[in-house]
Amino acid sequence: MDYFPIFLDLENKKCVIVGGGEVAHRKTKAVLKSGAIVNIISIEFSKKFNDFPEARCFLIKEEFNVKHLTDATLVIAATDSLSVNKKVANEANKLGIPVNVVDEPSLCSFIMPALIDKSPVIIGISTGGNSPVLTRTIKEIIEINLPSNIGLLAKMMGSWRQRVKERFNSFDMRLKFWEKLMDSEVPQLVFKNKLVLADQKIQEQLRNNSFEDSVGEVYLVGGGPGDPELLTLKALRLMYQCDVVLYDRLVSKEVLNKVRPDAEFISVGKSESQHTVEQHKINEMLILLAKEGKKVLRLKGGDPFIFGRGGEEINELAKSNIPFQVVPGVTAASGCGSYAGIPLTHRDYAQSVRFLTGHLKDGKLDIDWKNLNNKQETLVFYMGLLSLPKICEELMKHGMPSSMPIAAIEHGTTHNQRVVSSTLDKISLEVLELELKSPTTFIVGEVVKLRGQLNWYG
Ligand SMILES: C[S@@+](CC[C@H](N)C(=O)[O-])C[C@H]1O[C@@H](n2cnc3c(N)ncnc32)[C@H](O)[C@@H]1O
Numbered sequence: 001m002d003y004f005p006i007f008l009d010l011e012n013k014k015c016v017i018v019g020g021g022e023v024a025h026r027k028t029k030a031v032l033k034s035g036a037i038v039n040i041i042s043i044e045f046s047k048k049f050n051d052f053p054e055a056r057c058f059l060i061k062e063e064f065n066v067k068h069l070t071d072a073t074l075v076i077a078a079t080d081s082l083s084v085n086k087k088v089a090n091e092a093n094k095l096g097i098p099v100n101v102v103d104e105p106s107l108c109s110f111i112m113p114a115l116i117d118k119s120p121v122i123i124g125i126s127t128g129g130n131s132p133v134l135t136r137t138i139k140e141i142i143e144i145n146l147p148s149n150i151g152l153l154a155k156m157m158g159s160w161r162q163r164v165k166e167r168f169n170s171f172d173m174r175l176k177f178w179e180k181l182m183d184s185e186v187p188q189l190v191f192k193n194k195l196v197l198a199d200q201k202i203q204e205q206l207r208n209n210s211f212e213d214s215v216g217e218v219y220l221v222g223g224g225p226g227d228p229e230l231l232t233l234k235a236l237r238l239m240y241q242c243d244v245v246l247y248d249r250l251v252s253k254e255v256l257n258k259v260r261p262d263a264e265f266i267s268v269g270k271s272e273s274q275h276t277v278e279q280h281k282i283n284e285m286l287i288l289l290a291k292e293g294k295k296v297l298r299l300k301g302g303d304p305f306i307f308g309r310g311g312e313e314i315n316e317l318a319k320s321n322i323p324f325q326v327v328p329g330v331t332a333a334s335g336c337g338s339y340a341g342i343p344l345t346h347r348d349y350a351q352s353v354r355f356l357t358g359h360l361k362d363g364k365l366d367i368d369w370k371n372l373n374n375k376q377e378t379l380v381f382y383m384g385l386l387s388l389p390k391i392c393e394e395l396m397k398h399g400m401p402s403s404m405p406i407a408a409i410e411h412g413t414t415h416n417q418r419v420v421s422s423t424l425d426k427i428s429l430e431v432l433e434l435e436l437k438s439p440t441t442f443i444v445g446e447v448v449k450l451r452g453q454l455n456w457y458g
Contacts, residue, residue, distance in 0.1 A: 002128045003111060010036035014071050018064050018088050019078035020045035023102050027076050032056060033117070041068050042079070066091045075099040077107075105129045114139050118151040120158070147191045156190060157181075160202055167206055172293070176214065179241070181205060216243070216294040218286050218317055220310050222303040222329015225439075226252040226414035227339075230330045238327060242297035244289055246282065250301030250439060252414060259297065279309060283316040290322045301439070303331040307357055307382045331355075333380040336412030336441045340419045341454035349446040350378040358384025358391055358442070365390055373399040378445035385440045389428040395444065396424055405448035410440040417458075421451055 015031050017024050020042025028038055032052065039058045040049065049059055060068065064084060069075060075097050077088035082104070089107040092099035101107035113124030114135045123142060127134045147153075157178070168174045181202065189198035219238040224230040231239075236258060239245075244264040247256060259265070266285070269276025277285075282298075289296045304310030304326060317324045333355055337344045344353040352374075356367060358381045365387055372379060372395065384391055388408075396402050402425035410418045422430050424444070431440075 003126065005113070005124055005126070007122065007124075008034070008074070010034040010073060012037060013073040014039060015074045015076070016041065016068055016072045017076045017078060018042065018068075018084065019076075019080075019102075020049065020059075021078070021080065022046065024076075024078040025049060027078050027102070028052065028057065030112075030115075031074070031076070036074070039068065039072075064088055066095075069095055069097060072097050077101040116142055116146065118146065118148070121151045121154050147187075149191045149193065152195070153187055153190045156195070156198065156202075160206070163206065176293075177205070177209060180209065214293055215322060216290040216292065216296060218290050218296045218298055218314075218322055218324040219327065220298045220304045220314055220324060221300070221327040222308070222331075223247075223251045223255045223299050223301055224330040225302055225332050225335030225412050226255070227335070228252070228254040228258055230335060230413060231255065231258065232327060232329070235327045235329065238325070239297060239299070241295055243294040245297040245299055246285060246289075247297075247299040248301055249276075251299050252301075254414075256299075259299070263297070279312065283313055286313060286317060287320045287322055290317070291320075300329070301332075302335070303329045306331045306333075306355060307359075330413075332382060332412060332439065332441045333443075336409035337380075337443060339413045339417060339457045340407060340409050340443070341451045341456055342407060342443055342447055343450060343454070344378050344380065344443070344447065346447050346450065349376070349450070351376045353378040353380060355380050355382065356384075357382050358387040360387050365394070367394070369394045369398040375446070378443060378447050381442040381444070383438075384442050385431070385436065385438055388431060388442065391442070392424045392428055400424060400444075404444060405446060406442060406444045407448045407451065408436055408440050408442050410436045412439075412441060419451070419455075421448060 010031065013036050015036045016039050017028050017031065018041045020040065024040060024042065025046060025048050028040055031038055037056050039060055041060050041062060041064050043061060043063060045059055064087065069091055075088060075092040077085040077099065079085055085101045085104060086107060089099050089101050093109065098110045099108065100110055100112060105111060111126060111129055113126040116123040116139060125135050125138050164174055164177055168177055184201065184205065186198050186201050189201065219242065221235045221238055239259045242260060242263050244266065245259050246266045246268050249269050268282050286296055286298060298313060300308045300310060302308060310326065314324050314326065333344060345351065354377055356379060358365065381391060402423060404424045406422055406424055406427050408420040408427060408431050418436065420427065420430050420434060420436065
């Protein structure tokens with residue numbers, strides 16, 4: 001972090017702005033909003049300055065000198081003279097007063113963020129002085145997504161804080177109360193300006209909720225194949241709500257970065273060939289953590305119900321009466337197909353698609369090969385890297401032509417994606433030569449040919 005963000009209380013504090021032009025006027029206006037008393041130093045002032053409230057805004061028609069800084073909490077230099085601005089910065093620094101020099105980051109001890117002011121909710125945005133246009137774009141994105149009454153909601157929650165504190169004596173219970181409130185209809189009521197009803201609902205929740213010995217919940221969430229933009233909105237919401245996350249090795253770093261940063265992170269390291277933590281231990285951990293009242297995120301690659309053992313995990317939860325939710329994710333077949341430019345079905349080439357596992361059990365593949373030789377069906381093999389020669393051999397042995405197109409997609413949907421398009425008789429050697437690693441998915445069928453025209457991702 002290049003700058004450490006803080007919010008200053010400037011109510012009735014002396015702030016000094018040096019300059020009498022347009023920029024100084026803008027800065028004065030911003031600082032006055034915080035309740036500060038502002039001394040503005042300049043030998044000349046634009047007319048606009050006369051509009052400011054006299055009680056809190058003092059125009060001092062003098063050249064800047066160090067005495068102007070006595071007892072100042074904050075200083076802004078906004079003149080059009082670099083030498084004056086430098087002098088202001090030097091004097092302020094000597095006195096240890098935070099100083100901002102407009103458009104001169106090297107002279108600043110603090111910079112001012114762009115603001116979204118929905119008081120008491122205030123959002124500060126900064127790109128560290130790198131790109132004002134990017135700052136504006138970020139501001140727009142947040143403004144569009146932020147309900148206009150968010151400040152009202154904050155005020156209403158503030159007005160209930162003391163009563164909630166009296167009702168629940170532990171921090172944990174209070175936290176649960178507020179989280180539950182945020183999930184209830186109360187925020188929407190406030191956003192629709194139905195404030196009396198919202199107040200009543202809070203009263204009801206305060207009366208009826210008891211969080212003693214309450215059990216937590218497990219969110220079994222599909223993290224998709226790698227690109228974080230493929231996460232569902234629900235997945236993102238739950239990723240931001242959890243207290244603890246148990247994640248597999250397949251979950252990409254970019255997806256993991258979307259989890260609430262102060263949650264507890266536990267890697268259970270599961271991949272198809274390596275189980276750092278055994279499955280039954282993972283099941284036990286989920287139950288134990290939920291029983292401690294925690295919101296547990298079980299984050300898996302792809303979709304939890306497709307070769308993800310998600311069913312087994314929630315079966316154990318159900319047996320122990322632990323509440324859970326399941327959030328589907330984009331499975332590797334869809335992700336890899338889309339990002340490799342290979343539609344899994346196509347009216348001219350494939351009317352159906354079949355997902356298969358190439359995972360070897362005791363060195364063997366348990367697959368009904370006889371029923372796989374269907375020209376109109378696409379086959380997608382998960383976990384097939386080690387068994388690829390066997391898969392190709394069996395498909396050809398059961399009648400599939402050796403020229404049947406097959407694609408290998410490694411790290412699909414990520415910046416490291418590699419795609420090898422080949423045929424059944426050649427792919428094993430090519431995959432070996434190119435040293436493809438896990439995770440890799442294989443797509444077999446005529447649809448693979450379409451990649452020539454439809455590859456958009458590179
Ligand atoms: C244990 S399975 C989990 C599948 C996951 N639940 C899903 O729905 O995608 C692991 C296999 O998924 C496939 N896979 C997962 N992510 C992938 C990716 N980003 N690129 C290619 N294959 C992937 C690979 O075949 C890998 O061996």
